[in-house]
Amino acid sequence: MRASALQVLLTNSEEEVLPLLKRVVEAEQAYPVLGLALEALSFYDIETAEKYAKRNIEDKSEYITNSLMTVFAATGKAEYLSYFHEKLQEVTLYQLFDFFEKYTAYVEMLPSQNWEEAVLVLSNMALDSGEDPYKKFFCVNALLKLKDSAKAKEGQPYMILAEDIKNKLKDIKNSETDPLLKMRYSEMDIE
Secondary structure: OHHHHHHHHOOOOHHHHHHHHHHHHHHOOOHHHHHHHHHHHHHHOHHHHHHHHHHOOOOOOHHHHHHHHHHHHHHOOHHHHHHHHHHHHHOOHHHHHHHHHHHHHHHHHOOHHHHHHHHHHHHHHHHOOOOOHHHHHHHHHHHHHHHHHHHHOOOHHHHHHHHHHHHHHHHHHHHOOOHHHHHHHHOOOOO
8 A cells, every 4th residue: 555655656756766765765664665765766866765765775575675776776886796696506496487587687787707706697597407498498598688698898808708708508418418498599689
């Protein structure tokens, strides 16, 4: 109910909404309301949203994680890459779409040196024979998206990254033993 009321209030002007959002993130404990307020606050005042999101960074609840990822991704700061990698280990089947959408958009905002860590984490997970096949598939899709994004960016570091990602994708494709994943990977344009 409070989350629905907050959504209605968000249609007001920034001058009216900003103080309300700050009060909500200071006092609210219900995850749906807090999450909505954090995400909305990140559009108006990213520094304040980040400050309040950091207060909840140790919270393991999946009900707040998505909102925290939204805020941390919006900062564009590399310091949150480890948070995303921790959550990658915990993400459930139902969270895969949202997680990987936010994760790849976040990595694309980072400087090229931070991409290397992300590419390594994704490729290692995609190569892990004990990993969930859906998660492996999403890792490969994220790598494909990052490869294409690196190709579109200017500069030698991104060209090297694109080539490195392409080689990792070839390794993943050649190493895969799951018949369904092998079929899916054969349909992908790795070049």
